[in-house]
Amino acid sequence: MSRDEYAAGAGTTAAAGVAEAADGTGNARNTEHAVAAENAGHAEHAVAAESAENSGGTDAGDEGSRARWSRLDPRLLRFTLARSLGPAAPVATTLPFARDGLGLQAAVTLGVILVVFAAIAVAGLVRYATTRYRVTAERVEFRSGLVFRRRRSVPRDRVRSVDLEADPLRRFFGLATVTIGTGRTDDGKGLVIDGVSRAAARLLRVELLGRTDPADSVIAELRPAWIRYALLSSWSLLIGLAPFGVFFRVLDAFGVDPAEVGFLGYLWSRVTATDPFVVTAVAVAIVLSIGLSGALLLYVESWWNFRLTREPDRAFSIRRGLLTTRSVTLEERRLYGVELAEPLPLRWGGGARLKAVATGLGEDESVVLLPPAPRAEAHRVAGAVLAAATPAAAPVEKASTEPPVEAPAPTPVEPPVEAVGEVSGKASPTLAPLAAHPRAALRRRVVRALWPPMVVSAVLGGLAAWLSWVPGLLWLAGPALLPAALLLALDAYRNLGHGLHGPYLVTRYGTARRRTVALRRTSIIGWTVGRSPFQRRAGLITLAATTAAGGGSYEVVDVSVAEGLAFAEESVPGLLAPFVR
Amino acid sequence: MTPPEPGPRPISSPVSSPAPGPASWSAASGPGSPPGPPAGGEPPSGLRPPRHPVDGRAIGWWTGQALVLVAPPVLVLLLLGLLIPPARFWLLLPALVLAVPGLVYTLVMPRVRHRVHRWEITDDAVYTASGWIWHKWRVAPMSRIQTVDTVRGPIQQIFGLAGVIVTTASAAGAIKINGIDRVLAAELAERLTARTQAVPEDAA
Structure with missing residues (x-):
């Protein structure tokens, strides 16, 4: 491969191809992109295109396109070599040097590692x-593979998102991974093109989404505080313990007995000679300091430069990441609601996180709309995002932002919801006053x-009776837990709530992780009423409420029968009513 | 198996009426099913039970399923217990521990389920009740139905039964009507398919 070919491969963006079709003779002139050169590599591309059309036949009939x-970018070669x-x-x-000192197990392990890298x-x-x-x-086409040849073709009007990602090594080589999503959940991750230059990746996004690069209105931005x-x-805690786990795994993989490692033996002898309370305190301090600094680093890595913006063509864009940069686009019409999550420690600290409830994401994927941040900020962002995504509140005109190509990009506009005006510009649905649940729900939580x-008391008491070295008063630990457990039960009950806020259904539950979900009522595609024997009594x-978005269903937990059914009917009139007597 | 008599019948009308000809759907329940007991498992006072019970043969099917689950470990333990005298006590004890709740499960679960499981299809929605300890009532509107499948597991086939699986766009799982006569199931699937094509699909 010559250097010139590289340049052509890098510079020839798909956009150029649309603007000026290759005529098959190798004379196509690229006027839009100065980078692309006319050279030997050029003819090769044209031929490739020609032959693919002859064989595939998918493009028969659109001569002009x-x-x-x-x-892919040639720097991918260097990237691959560097990585492996x-x-x-x-x-x-x-x-070769350590040959004599290695056991068979270690040699096999190292050999396998080398083979894998190769x-x-x-x-x-x-x-x-x-x-x-x-x-x-009309379409985005992709082919790859030598033994298993893959060809994928995605109609352009199905393209819902173009997400860019670059981990540190890819960034070093100026590469990015482009994920073209079609919004269909059964499609896996969508079409992934890994190893294009970052410029080409941005051009792809601009071309497919018809979007000029800079963001338009910033909804939220990371603040250092x-x-x-x-x-x-x-x-x-997990982060704090992880290094130790990894350390011993590695020792195990190489067949090394921890007792044989010099400094470990020394450490152990010191530990056994010290007061157990001091040892515990030091261990906790070490684990916590690793864990907390790890959590800090993770936060910085994940959320550095976080920006949630609203793009002109009815989509949200989320950019973030220090080493691995990520950029996600979420169309407004895919957003069915938001979930405000408050894990207990975060809630005590007055913070909250915000996730999108959206369609077209995989099972475990989620689009984070806001990292852990002050609760008021989370509510503000929830309100802003939902107000923007509420169909009638959003600007209707969209023709000007369409890509210049004649690709049909129908954007089905959802029927306006009744009582839309209530939401736009006002407080977030996640702040809506919610109806409390019946006292029976509190009773259930107290019993739980x-x-x-009781179990802790019984187990510890039993142990104390059975084993002489367990202190006899240990069963008191159970009753000592009781006040905390009761407080949590009360908290769990007070967190329960449900209500309607304009076009949104709002439900809240949970204590270890309190969730407040606002779900657009028009997105509810069914109801499931569940009842355990205890609930029955x-x-x-x-x-x-079942929905195509997010987790698939969102619950209103422990509501009285009459109130629950009335609420369902009020949320989605006519769906449950025929089955209520 | 005795196929039920009803021939192809057009769905009542595309007008939204909550109850279609109830006679038409219940007539299709097949001769194999006993007259359904009244309120199956008493739903919450406000929610009425779906109109149709599942087939009576479903009791046999669920019993079969329970046996497939319970019998192998118990039988293996019993056999080993008989073959290995020294370990007999430690093999027969777990066999007993497994067998007693297993037997209760095998006897009770199918009968409770048969009282609870019910289904109903109106012009506008599919409505089912299921469960035996934890009860579940599910509703999906016609306009949101994506696919309609029929399934026949091996044990269901022995009893001449089948199930209809109705999926929506939700990841929360499909609505299942299991344990109905297989001819009825095929017919239901056909009508549901026709009906969902007639009802315009909602956006989203």
Whole structure:
């Protein structure tokens, strides 16, 4: 491959292809992009396009839309080598020297590692050599693979999102991963093009979404002071313990007995000689300091430069990340609601997080609208986002923002919801006053809170009676837990609530993680009424609204039968009524 | 299996009326099903039970399912207990511990389910009741139905039964009408498909 070909591969963006079709003779002139050069590589692209059309036949009939196939960025080669050979090199160099000192197990482990790295490198080279993509007037086409050939073709009017991501190594080489989503949940992650230059990635997004780069109105931006909420992360403990787990895993993988490692043995002898309380305190301090600094770093890495903006063509854009930069686009019409989450530590610290309740995301994916931030800010963003996404409140005109190509991009406009005016510009639905649930719900929570202290008492009491070295007063730990358990039960009850706020259904529940969900009523596609034997005695039901968005259903927990059914009817008139007697 | 008599019948009318010809749907319940007991499992006072019970043969089907779950471990433990005399006590004890609740489950669950499980299809919605300890009532409007499938598991086939699975766009799971006569199931699926095509799909 010559240097010139590289340049052509990098510079030939799909946009150029649409503007001026290759005529198959290699004479196509690219007027829009100065980077693209006319050279040997150019003819190759044109030929590739030609042959694909002859064989695939998908484009038969749209003569005007032939676009050149683009390759991935050549820097992908260097990236692949760096990623696989980089870590493998030290291993490979140590192998001959350490040959005598290695056990069979360690040698096999290292050998497997080397083989895996080599395989990754080869796979990367094959991927670079075989991947082509192009954007025609009607569709995005992608083909890749040597043994397993994949061809994918996505109609352009189905493209719902174009997300860019770049991890640190890719950023170093100026590469990005483009994920073209169609908003269909059964489509996996959508069409992923991994290894284009960042400029090409941005151009792809502009072309497919018809969007000029800079964001238009900023809804929320990270403020440095918010980093204090990272300290309230529920992950701290796990992060603090993780390094130790990894350390011992590695020792285990190489067949090393921890007792043989010099400094560990020394440490152990010191530990056994010290007062257990001091040891515990030091251990807790170490784990906590690792955990908290880890949580801080994670927060900075994930949320650095966080910006939630509203784009002109009815979409939200979220950009974030320090080392790995991520950029996500969420169409307003995919947003059915928001979920305000307050894990207990964060709630004590007056913070909250905000997630989108949206369609077209995978099972475990979620679009975070706001990282842990002050609660008032979360409510403000919830209100702003929902006001923007409420169909009638959004500007209706959209023709001007359409891409210049004649690709049909129908944007089905949802029928306006009644009582729309209530929401726009006013307080967020997540702040709506909610109806409290019946006292029976409190009773259920108190009964549930009584169980753990009783079980703890019984187990510890039993242990004390059975084993002489367990202190006999240990069973008192159970009753000591009781006040906390009762307080949590009361909190859980007070958190329960439901209500309607204009076009949104609002429900709140949970104590360890309180959630407040605002769900657009027109997005409710069914009801599930559930009842356990205990609920039956208490005259309660759990009402779940099913929806295409987010988790699939959102619950109104422990509501009285009459109230729940009336609420369902009020939320979506006529759906449940025929089945109520 | 005795196929039920009803021939193809047009769905009453595209006008939204909550109750379609109830006679038409109930006539299709098939001769194999006993007259459904009245209120199955008493739903919450405000919610009426769906109109049609599942087939009486469903008791046999659920019993079969319970046996498939319970019998193998118990039988294996019993067999080993008989073959290995020294460990007999420690093999027969867990066998007993498994067998007693298993037997209760096998006997009780199918009968309770048969009282609870009911279904109804109106011009506008599918409505089902299910569960035996935890009860569930589900409603999905016709306009949001995406696919209608029929399923026949191996044990269902033995009893000449089938199920209809109605999916919507929600990730919360499909609505299932299981344990109905297989001819009825096929017919229901056909009519549901026709009906969902007639009703314009809502956006979203």
